[in-house]
Amino acid sequence: MSEDEENREMIEIFVMGKRYKVPKGLTIMTALEYAGYKYVRGCGCRGGFCGACATIYRTEDEYKFKMDLACQTAVQDGMFLVQLPFVPAVREDFDIEEVDPKENDNVMLDYYSEIARCVSCNTCTKACPQDIEAMDYVQAALRGDVERCADLSFDCIQCGLCSIRCPADIKHYHLAQLARRITGRYIHEHSDELEKRVQEIKNGEYDDKMKEMVEMEMEELKKLYEERDIREEG
Amino acid sequence: MTDGYPDYMQESIKKVKETREERMGKTYDRMTPSEGQEVLNNFHPDYKKEGKEELKIGPSKGRKVPTELAKLLRARSLIDPSEIDLTQVDHDVDVLIIGGGGAGTVAALWSVYEGIDPENILISTKLRHGDSNSMMAQGGIQAADKDDDSPIKHYLDAIGGGHFTNVPELVKALTIDGPKVLKWHEELGIMYDREEDGNFVELPGGGTSRYRLHSSGDYTGMELMRVLRDEADNLDIPVLEFTPAVELLKDDKGQVAGALLMNLETNEYYVVRAKSTVMATGGFGRLHVQAFPTTNHYGATGDGLIMGYRAGVPIRDLDSVQYHPTGAAFPDQIVGLLVTEKVRSLGAQPVNMDGELFVNPLEPRDIEAAAIIRECRGRENGVTTPTGMQGVWLDSPLIEMKSGEGTIEDTLPAMVRQYERFGIDITKEPILVYPTLHYQNGGLIINEDGSTPVKGLFAGGEVEGGVHGKNRLMGNSLLDYNVFGRRAGMTAAKHAKKASIGKLTLDHVNDYNQQIEDAGIKTDKKSPLLLPEYRGKKVLERHLDVEVTL
Ligand SMILES: Cc1cc2nc3c(=O)[nH]c(=O)nc-3n(C[C@H](O)[C@H](O)[C@H](O)COP(=O)(O)OP(=O)(O)OC[C@H]3O[C@@H](n4cnc5c(N)ncnc54)[C@H](O)[C@@H]3O)c2cc1C
Ligand code: FES
Numbered sequence: 001m002s003e004d005e006e007n008r009e010m011i012e013i014f015v016m017g018k019r020y021k022v023p024k025g026l027t028i029m030t031a032l033e034y035a036g037y038k039y040v041r042g043c044g045c046r047g048g049f050c051g052a053c054a055t056i057y058r059t060e061d062e063y064k065f066k067m068d069l070a071c072q073t074a075v076q077d078g079m080f081l082v083q084l085p086f087v088p089a090v091r092e093d094f095d096i097e098e099v100d101p102k103e104n105d106n107v108m109l110d111y112y113s114e115i116a117r118c119v120s121c122n123t124c125t126k127a128c129p130q131d132i133e134a135m136d137y138v139q140a141a142l143r144g145d146v147e148r149c150a151d152l153s154f155d156c157i158q159c160g161l162c163s164i165r166c167p168a169d170i171k172h173y174h175l176a177q178l179a180r181r182i183t184g185r186y187i188h189e190h191s192d193e194l195e196k197r198v199q200e201i202k203n204g205e206y207d208d209k210m211k212e213m214v215e216m217e218m219e220e221l222k223k224l225y226e227e228r229d230i231r232e233e234g
Numbered sequence: 235m236t237d238g239y240p241d242y243m244q245e246s247i248k249k250v251k252e253t254r255e256e257r258m259g260k261t262y263d264r265m266t267p268s269e270g271q272e273v274l275n276n277f278h279p280d281y282k283k284e285g286k287e288e289l290k291i292g293p294s295k296g297r298k299v300p301t302e303l304a305k306l307l308r309a310r311s312l313i314d315p316s317e318i319d320l321t322q323v324d325h326d327v328d329v330l331i332i333g334g335g336g337a338g339t340v341a342a343l344w345s346v347y348e349g350i351d352p353e354n355i356l357i358s359t360k361l362r363h364g365d366s367n368s369m370m371a372q373g374g375i376q377a378a379d380k381d382d383d384s385p386i387k388h389y390l391d392a393i394g395g396g397h398f399t400n401v402p403e404l405v406k407a408l409t410i411d412g413p414k415v416l417k418w419h420e421e422l423g424i425m426y427d428r429e430e431d432g433n434f435v436e437l438p439g440g441g442t443s444r445y446r447l448h449s450s451g452d453y454t455g456m457e458l459m460r461v462l463r464d465e466a467d468n469l470d471i472p473v474l475e476f477t478p479a480v481e482l483l484k485d486d487k488g489q490v491a492g493a494l495l496m497n498l499e500t501n502e503y504y505v506v507r508a509k510s511t512v513m514a515t516g517g518f519g520r521l522h523v524q525a526f527p528t529t530n531h532y533g534a535t536g537d538g539l540i541m542g543y544r545a546g547v548p549i550r551d552l553d554s555v556q557y558h559p560t561g562a563a564f565p566d567q568i569v570g571l572l573v574t575e576k577v578r579s580l581g582a583q584p585v586n587m588d589g590e591l592f593v594n595p596l597e598p599r600d601i602e603a604a605a606i607i608r609e610c611r612g613r614e615n616g617v618t619t620p621t622g623m624q625g626v627w628l629d630s631p632l633i634e635m636k637s638g639e640g641t642i643e644d645t646l647p648a649m650v651r652q653y654e655r656f657g658i659d660i661t662k663e664p665i666l667v668y669p670t671l672h673y674q675n676g677g678l679i680i681n682e683d684g685s686t687p688v689k690g691l692f693a694g695g696e697v698e699g700g701v702h703g704k705n706r707l708m709g710n711s712l713l714d715y716n717v718f719g720r721r722a723g724m725t726a727a728k729h730a731k732k733a734s735i736g737k738l739t740l741d742h743v744n745d746y747n748q749q750i751e752d753a754g755i756k757t758d759k760k761s762p763l764l765l766p767e768y769r770g771k772k773v774l775e776r777h778l779d780v781e782v783t784l
Contacts, residue, residue, distance in 0.1 A: 155453060
């Protein structure tokens with residue numbers, strides 16, 4: 001934020017192997033920008049929600065690769081950084097009307113048969129910047145436990161790091177998306193209250209009152225607003 | 235990794251801890267209208283005289299907008315029309331959608347439901363499909379479906395929250411369509427938080443009189459967006475990523491007739507001819523109005539306002555900008571990012587450096603934000619961070635005292651994760667917050683069917699104005715992009731079935747440049763902005779403008 005760079009403690013990073021000095025206290029993303037890189041790819045929400053900034057890095061004294069989100073990770077002295085290209089994983093089209101788990105043996109296997117090749121190496125789980133139990137949800141899908149797959153994968157931001165690392169070429173984040181949609185559509189109970197309200201609206205039950213509101217004089221509307229009862233506690 | 239709060243802040247945290255027990259269960263009275271007005275006048279950034287500029291040209295000449303936006307509205311076009319060959323059409327479609335966020339994707343789906351072949355739709359988007367503000371929403375979406383609630387109550391809350399400046403017909407559309415939208419979401423398989431019986435878990439939000447906020451943990455926006463995108467993929471709707479629109483096209487009859495796109499990686503332009511064009515480019519948080527940090531995604535640079543305005547669409551309510559009361563103020567790496575209102579909905583109280591309550595946690599956003607600024611700047615009861623930011627505490631541990639251990643982990647996983655990365659455990663320690671630039675309240679003028687006053691152009695979502703007047707309530711913009719994305723998509727589809735397009739032109743851009751000239755405006759800027767500039771100052775000072783060719 002502050003351009004008062006002179007007084008800041010500087011650290012050294014390597015971007016695609018090139019050395020740069022950047023102030024301490026930045027994220028990987030803002031450090032690259034400080035160094036002069038302008039993002040076109042690899043940057044979306046800047047807040048840990050979209051998965052555009054998935055990145056691989058290594059620190060100077062370690063041989064292991066680490067994986068994380070560039071927008072959510074503090075830059076450290078001696079980091080080797082890269083920008084990741086996109087993940088070209090195949091996604092299977094489906095018709096939401098045709099994936100009722102009660103009418104299919106194992107709907108997950110129908111669409112993503114490669115989950116049967118999972119060798120339980122857990123590399124996907126280790127790669128996940130969201131700490132999701134990715135291998136466990138793949139195993140749940142394999143067993144046909146769609147809801148468990150949906151619940152375990154719920155926080156997935158679809159960055160694709162799991163699938164890049166998978167030796168069996170499983171498309172974790174796509175199959176998890178299918179599991180969640182099946183769960184929302186077929187496994188979770190739907191709302192009666194909502195259904196009732198939709199019917200009331202269809203039947204025009206609010207039409208007259210709404211017309212009155214739209215045409216109401218400002219003063220009257222203000223009065224109504226100030227006098228409305230507010231539900232304060234659950 | 236940063237290791238939590240520095241020692242000197244711990245003293246203040248101690249006071250927060252000590253007062254917690256006593257504060258729990260207490261409320262702070264909501265302000266009376268005149269108290270609210272007073273704090274707004276004295277402390278809300280919108281009410282400052284500086285920071286705004288009157289527009290000298292264009293369809294809303296005379297209106298005031300933030301200086302940062304005014305500069306782009308009086309800038310020259312990014313393109314020189316004389317360099318563009320409009321006779322070679324690259325994509326000829328029924329419906330062009332500009333913006334692959336929530337509103338754009340909803341519009342595309344409803345164009346298909348309305349009978350347009352997916353092949354005859356094109357979505358142009360700046361980053362990847364789904365990289366958008368829609369993806370980031372945490373709190374939830376409003377819709378009046380509970381027994382003790384009604385679309386009428388929702389209407390009253392929305393219009394009162396907007397200080398009665400909203401367009402009544404648009405508020406009506408927003409609130410009466412709400413339950414329908416949720417029903418559609420159920421059919422698509424969106425996973426909302428539900429009670430055992432299938433009814434929704436609903437929470438209150440700032441300015442709402444009922445529990446009306448539906449959510450999916452604190453990943454609500456992401457859950458909606460990823461399902462909508464998934465469905466667009468299922469229907470094979472074509473999307474051009476990293477290929478934003480840079481200017482609208484018109485035809486010789488004066489109607490909007492598509493857009494000029496630019497491939498961000500090769501800089502090649504593409505001509506898209508379309509019978510209907512939907513503007514769904516979202517908001518302008520990345521303009522950093524009054525130098526505030528922002529919660530918005532990287533591409534939120536207000537491009538749709540610029541393109542739409544040049545094509546003749548008037549704008550409204552852009553003089554008011556929404557500052558979210560609670561942006562992160564510490565640690566530095568996440569300054570400005572959102573601390574969702576849901577944290578307050580669940581029971582966390584804002585308190586000052588001494589652990590004292592100073593405002594009701596659920597005032598409308600502008601009042602809540604102004605009260606926090608007053609506590610820091612006016613009363614000097616804020617906490618100063620190592621980089622000189624100010625903030626007040628949002629006492630999150632209260633949530634678990636009220637609703638039991640594990641509640642935070644269950645309902646706010648994104649929040650927990652974000653702070654954990656920096657060594658802060660929000661189930662035990664409070665969060666330091668300060669207002670952040672969040673939402674573009676106003677925008678392009680639309681009718682209730684999603685059409686703009688210029689033929690052939692439709693709009694939905696954050697880019698349009700009138701739905702929320704001068705202040706939006708939490709949960710009403712996810713609803714907005716669904717309701718008006720849907721309406722814009724359906725109306726665009728109907729229009730496309732009967733429209734015919736004449737000869738393409740960019741004359742309106744030439745005209746606009748002429749108006750800049752005639753008004754004696756001096757500018758070296760070009761717009762739309764497309765991407766904000768965050769490169770280091772030193773690098774930019776030494777930057778050579780040289781094209782390296784092979
Ligand atoms: C952090 C955060 C939290 C929020 N929480 C809530 C909440 O809890 N409840 C709620 O109701 N609202 C919330 N909001 C507001 C809400 O998310 C947005 O107002 C809404 O999603 C906007 O939808 P949209 O489709 O209009 O815009 P966006 O979703 O932003 O989509 C616009 C798209 O257009 C693209 N684009 C921009 N310019 C161009 C161009 N020139 N050419 C092509 N494409 C372009 C963008 O890159 C983007 O993909 C939140 C917003 C943020 C930022
Ligand atoms: S930019 Fe979206 S997760 Fe990092």
